[in-house]
Amino acid sequence: MRIPRRVRAAALVALPAALLIACSATDDGAPRAGGSTTAAGAGTATVAAGPERAAAAATEEAASPAAGSTPSPKKVRDAFAGLQATLDDGCTSEGQCAYFLGRVYDELERLDRAMKADPKGPGHFPEPIEWIAGLRTTIGPDRSYPNLKAHQGELVGTRDRIDTWMQDHPDDYR
Known part of the structure; x- marks a missing residue:
């Protein structure tokens, strides 16, 4: 058939x-x-x-x-959930590592956009927005796997720092 x-x-x-x-x-x-x-x-x-x-x-x-259009307040929650979904993942093979690092970067960018568009205003999320901006400056415009791999520590560290910050601010994502 x-x-x-x-x-x-x-x-x-x-x-x-x-x-x-x-x-x-x-x-x-x-x-x-x-x-x-x-x-x-x-x-x-x-x-x-x-x-x-x-x-x-x-x-x-x-x-x-x-x-x-502009993200709703739920967008921060959804973006944070996407970032958290990377917590149990890592670099086990080269192909998987390329996917993982790209996804962490994409989820951080998505969270940054959601926080900036949140009705509470970007001033409500100063540290995470600052950390993502610093990471963006460090990585630069090159999103290739070798560049992301070279900045793996910064990518994962920023993700973990934001996860800790958000866990201390549960009203911002629940």
């Missing part, structure tokens, strides 16, 4: 959506603090309804006006 191209394409959208939903729940299956059971349930229903429905939902979300 041959699977139609449209269904295969929709499945490529549905799988990341399902993984995103799975990652937004705690180990016991409950949503993370500040999460919505309705949102998690709706996402699961979308994936369960079929790949066409998941693809349509993903397309609708990407085309919504909010997709390119």
Whole structure:
């Protein structure tokens, strides 16, 4: 039986959506603090309804006006969760290390944008924003693997320092 191209394409959208939903729940299956059971349930229903429905939902979300607008207060929480997802990862092989270092850099940039756009204002997150700016200056414009590898200590150190800072400010991400 041959699977139609449209269904295969929709499945490529549905799988990341399902993984995103799975990652937004705690180990016991409950949503993370500040999460919505309705949102998690709706996402699961979308994936369960079929790949066409998941693809349509993903397309609708990407085309919504909010997709390119200022992040909501939840964006800091979401960006911080993305950064925390790198805590149990590391450099085990060269290919995996390139992915890991690039992801840490990307998650730090995402958190920086979210903090600067937060309704509390960038002055509410002075240390993390300063640390990310310092890291950006240290790394420079070269995002190649050799350059990120050369600055691995700074990347991981900044991530860890921000994780500690955020843990001391739980109202900022919960």
